[in-house]
Amino acid sequence: MDPNRLAPQHLHAIAAAALPLAAWGVHAALMRRRLDRARRDPLTGLLTRDGFTIAATRLLHQPDTGVVVIDLDGFKQINDTHGHAAGDAVLSHAARALTEWAGDHGVAARLGGDEFAVVRPFEPAWVPVRMGHLAGAFARPAQWQGHSLHYGASAGLARAADLPGRTLETVLAAADAAMYQAKRNGGGWHQHTPSTDLATADRRWRRTRTAA
Structure with missing residues (x-):
């Protein structure tokens, strides 16, 4: 017809x-x-923990993928001195830096408060360079109402290939433990090593991050 x-x-x-x-x-x-x-944080536009879980679980199956957990240094002092609006400016500044650093092959998330995470490729030979670029990104201050707000970050890296099972929870726990070691060292970054007590790290991750 x-x-x-x-x-x-x-x-x-x-x-x-x-x-x-x-x-x-x-x-x-x-x-x-x-x-x-x-699945997006309304302030920064980054993935929330739920969105990050979905994206990171998929990306961890790719070769040389790792997770970085980041905690901002000096954030509380900025909040206490200048107020929450200044703190929000710092969080947004950090989110833009992490998005750029994650690149086209990675994703960034805000886990809660001033804690962030990134999943992206980390070829072993390029780890120091990649993490050095991250430190450089936080060396630039956030601008707010004529103020230059200086802050830093402590970052912990764990590569999925270095961990048994390659589950997201295991890699996150290892990255979290490495981040705490970086903080104890005075900032900068630290990479997970096989000697790390992952049982303790996993318990800490579950206890301190479930509300994020």
């Missing part, structure tokens, strides 16, 4: 049948946008 010669009642029936499909398409698009917003 020539569609150009359909009777008017047939055309109306086709249009009526198409309406639910079109409405469902709009509804599905809205749901996807709402789900994406729910």
Whole structure:
């Protein structure tokens, strides 16, 4: 049958049948946008812990992938001195730096407060260079109402290939333990080593991060 010669009642029936499909398409698009917003931190635009879990679990199956857990240094002092608006400016500044550093092959997230995480490739030979670039990103101060807000970061790196099982929870716990070691060292970054007590690190991760 020539569609150009359909009777008017047939055309109306086709249009009526198409309406639910079109409405469902709009509804599905809205749901996807709402789900994406729910997985994004409203202040920084970074993934939340839930969104990061999904993305990082997928990326950890790729070769040389690692996770970095970052805790800002000097953030509380900025909040106490200049107020929460200045603190928000620092968090947004850190988020932009981490997004740029993660690049096209990685993802960044805000786990909560001033704690962040990044999953991205870390070829062993390039680890010092990559982590040096991260330190450089935080060396630039955030600007807020004419103030240069200087802050730093303590970062812990764990490569999935160096850990048994390569599960996200294991890699996160190892990166978290490395971050605490960096903080004890006065800042900068520290890489997980096989000698780290992962049982203790995993308990600390579960205890201190479940609300993030």
